[in-house]
Amino acid sequence: MHYDVIVAGLGTMGAATCSYLAGRGLKVLGIEQFDIPHDLGSHSGFTRIIRKAYYEHPDYVPLLQRSYDLWRQQEQKTGQTLYHETGILYLGEPSSSVLRGSLESSRLYDIPVEKWEGGKVRARYPQFHFPAHWDVLWEPGAGYLDVNKSITGFCNTATEAGAEIHTREKIEAWKDQGDHILLKTSRSHYTASRLILTAGPWTRDLTAGLPLRVTRQVLAWLQLPDLERYDYPAFPCWFLHDPDQGMYYGFPVSRTGDPSEPRGIKMALHMPGDTGDPDRLDREIRKEDKAIFRYFLDRYMPRANPVSIHYKTCMYTYCPDEHFLVDYLPGTDRKVVVACGFSGHGFKFAPVIAEILTGLVLGETPNPSAAFLSLKRLDL
Ligand SMILES: Cc1cc2nc3c(=O)[nH]c(=O)nc-3n(C[C@H](O)[C@H](O)[C@H](O)COP(=O)(O)OP(=O)(O)OC[C@H]3O[C@@H](n4cnc5c(N)ncnc54)[C@H](O)[C@@H]3O)c2cc1C
Incomplete structure (x- = not known):
């Protein structure tokens, strides 16, 4: 089966990303190794703080302002208090x-x-x-924010917009085949024009060489x-x-x-x-x-x-400098995008990161800018 985009890992960022991709009319497959949600990754613990006066770096503030708007929109879509x-x-x-x-x-x-x-x-x-x-x-x-309602809500809005979601299926490997990506999982093989890696703490297993x-x-x-x-x-x-x-x-x-x-x-x-x-x-x-x-x-x-x-x-x-990483993966001709290194403060950004990732696979320039989160700064 061929997809426009496969999203690898449906925790915080992956669930939201499936929702935004499907909302733009793309044919999407999201794959999660456990259940949705689960308590073995980075989103366990039921609640996450959201705030705007960001001590980590002022560059995050425009992303937060957009994120607040998008959380409100998601509440309206799902009819739930998040x-x-x-x-x-x-x-x-x-x-x-x-x-x-x-x-x-x-x-x-x-x-x-x-x-x-x-x-x-x-x-x-x-x-x-x-x-x-x-x-x-x-x-x-x-x-x-309510973590579990947020993640299940994003998966629901994704499937309502046509996305396919697989749980208890582990991505074992992926390969760049030139004009598409071939993905091998514990259950099957799939192809896609684009791959988004949102595997949280497991991102290293799917991206050789990232210093996480x-x-x-x-x-x-x-x-x-x-x-x-x-x-x-x-x-x-x-x-x-x-x-x-x-x-x-x-x-x-x-x-x-x-x-x-x-x-x-x-x-x-x-x-x-x-x-x-x-x-x-x-x-x-x-x-x-x-x-x-x-x-x-x-x-x-x-x-x-x-x-x-x-x-x-x-x-x-x-990441070594403790900031997020959101960028195309080098050597993949912009077919693979990675979003990781969300450390202890990423949850609140889920919808804005999802919007940015969707823009990246569609070749759009993100607004607000996420250039400060690109790979360039890591000097690999
Ligand atoms: C204790 C704690 C407190 C926090 N407090 C806050 C806070 O107050 N405010 C805030 O904004 N942020 C907070 N955070 C940070 C935030 O929760 C994380 O930054 C965010 O959850 C990271 O999202 P993620 O999508 O990268 O990872 P995850 O949510 O873990 O998602 C990754 C998913 O990918 C799946 N996956 C991985 N590999 C594969 C594979 N090979 N095949 C299939 N599926 C795969 C995993 O099972 C997982 O579901 C906190 C984090 C922790 C741990």
């Missing part, structure tokens, strides 16, 4: 790169961000304890006896930049309504964990993993007394 606006609190030393970078992006792009006095924060969110000299920022137009690093990350859900004090609006999304450990982040009580989501408030440390192989990731929880959360609670949320903590592992995929 975005929960809670606002986000940023806490840290005045010199924190997170606070400084967020302020810079907010100034450059006129994103509403308020500087709050410590007293105001303590009165409004007494759950946090932090040093008197710290700065606090508040970005009201931020919140979190996969890391093991641990999430925790704290089951608290007074959970109502951590429900929105009594509690928002938050980032707290500890000068020694790095940046912690968390959520209010989740409103996904997913019965399989652990009860409690979710939080994690946003620092690269041990480097690993996605098929051999150590998913056991270690003493050191638990210590990371204990450190946080003792210092910054001393009134939270969890009755139990549920842990889960997930994976980040990093």
